[in-house]
Amino acid sequence: MKAVQYREIGAAPEVVTVPDPEPGPGQVLLKVTAAGVCHSDIAVMSRPADTFPYALPLTLGHEGAGTVEALGEGVTGIAEGDRVAVYGPQGCGRCAKCAEGKENYCLRAAELGIFPPGLGAPGAMAEYLLVDDARFLLPLDGLDPVTSVPLTDAGLTPYHAIKRSLPKLVAGTTAVVIGTGGLGHVAIQLLRALTPSRVVALDVSEEKLALAREVGAHEAVLSDEHAPGRVRELTGGLGAQAVFDFVGTQATVTTAGAVAAVEGDVAIVGIGGGALPVGIGTTAFDVEVTAPYWGSRGELDEVLALARAGAVAVRVETYGIDEAPLAYERLHAGKVNGRAVILPHG
Ligand code: NAD
Ligand code: ZN
Ligand code: ZN
Numbered sequence: 001m002k003a004v005q006y007r008e009i010g011a012a013p014e015v016v017t018v019p020d021p022e023p024g025p026g027q028v029l030l031k032v033t034a035a036g037v038c039h040s041d042i043a044v045m046s047r048p049a050d051t052f053p054y055a056l057p058l059t060l061g062h063e064g065a066g067t068v069e070a071l072g073e074g075v076t077g078i079a080e081g082d083r084v085a086v087y088g089p090q091g092c093g094r095c096a097k098c099a100e101g102k103e104n105y106c107l108r109a110a111e112l113g114i115f116p117p118g119l120g121a122p123g124a125m126a127e128y129l130l131v132d133d134a135r136f137l138l139p140l141d142g143l144d145p146v147t148s149v150p151l152t153d154a155g156l157t158p159y160h161a162i163k164r165s166l167p168k169l170v171a172g173t174t175a176v177v178i179g180t181g182g183l184g185h186v187a188i189q190l191l192r193a194l195t196p197s198r199v200v201a202l203d204v205s206e207e208k209l210a211l212a213r214e215v216g217a218h219e220a221v222l223s224d225e226h227a228p229g230r231v232r233e234l235t236g237g238l239g240a241q242a243v244f245d246f247v248g249t250q251a252t253v254t255t256a257g258a259v260a261a262v263e264g265d266v267a268i269v270g271i272g273g274g275a276l277p278v279g280i281g282t283t284a285f286d287v288e289v290t291a292p293y294w295g296s297r298g299e300l301d302e303v304l305a306l307a308r309a310g311a312v313a314v315r316v317e318t319y320g321i322d323e324a325p326l327a328y329e330r331l332h333a334g335k336v337n338g339r340a341v342i343l344p345h346g
Contacts, residue, residue, distance in 0.1 A: 003126035023072035035124035036063030064124025065145035158187035160295030169195035179246035193311035248272035
């Protein structure tokens with residue numbers, strides 16, 4: 001089968017032919033309908049050899065959706081032909097966090113060598129994907145796999161971050177979204193669907209700010225040194241009760257800290273390497289700063305339900321598998337507005 005692989009440190013991803021996978025006991029083979037392209041892959045492919053965390057070659061793609069093609073021995077509760085989305089941050093299934101469905105925070109994944117597809121294990125950017133357990137497959141139940149596949153990360157990750165702040169996002173409050181790309185443009189829709197807050201979006205690109213407005217941001221502000229002042233102005237000096245930073249560079253986390261209101265939340269989701277110091281005088285009083293990772297299985301179920309209810313619609317641009325390297329180039333250059341999705345079967 002064809003697969004999109006990162007094969008050599010510093011090189012561009014390549015489309016190669018690899019052996020067709022076959023499901024072993026307990027495994028499920030998916031015919032991949034759609035695989036999303038995430039900026040995290042670019043961060044992974046930018047890492048030097050001495051800190052590169054995975055074995056190469058690595059088949060990319062940690063957002064996957066497809067049709068069940070074959071079942072390994074002993075698999076029950078799922079059938080050939082079922083259309084499903086893949087829960088990516090897979091854990092051991094048995095530790096205290098996994099027992100709560102928070103496999104993204106599995107306490108034993110590292111020790112057991114369990115990696116998400118596309119982030120250590122062979123990913124979804126291929127014609128077929130082996131999934132280790134049927135519990136990682138959530139029914140699409142009528143959702144279009146192409147527009148829904150980004151919900152498994154670009155939807156789930158902001159949902160997890162936003163859900164934590166919902167008690168603070170009451171009427172009259174403001175939520176700020178920094179970086180309105182793949183994750184950010186879904187975050188805006190989630191905030192509009194789940195809260196009465198005013199949503200202020202920040203980005204460096206006019207096209208992204210236009211998309212932010214289209215998907216529901218009340219205000220779209222250029223992300224530069226004037227942005228904190230502008231957000232303060234828009235909030236009568238109070239600042240935002242929650243800030244979601246989908247960039248995470250030093251510049252954006254500094255902005256996030258500067259615009260957080262007293263007792264506000266800052267979630268640093270982007271992996272740009274920035275850090276926000278905590279201490280008296282660094283932010284407004286009692287600001288809570290977190291760095292969340294992906295989301296739980298239950299939360300993915302909730303995100304898919306929101307999409308079925310029409311509350312979120314991902315803006316996608318599609319590519320054939322041979323064009324996957326081009327999709328990464330365009331994402332790297334900031335040219336993807338919404339989410340790029342690879343269709344391995346055309
Ligand atoms: P993306 O490229 O689709 O979106 C990033 C957006 O940020 C773009 O619209 C870009 O124009 C904008 N941007 C760049 N610099 C900016 C600045 N200084 N101020 C404001 N906006 C700026 O990327 P994505 O796939 O949505 O991923 C977003 C980030 O989230 C990445 O860092 C990715 O690695 C990370 N991520 C983290 C998790 C997690 O679990 N913590 C999960 C998925 C992705
Ligand atoms: Zn991702
Ligand atoms: Zn676990």
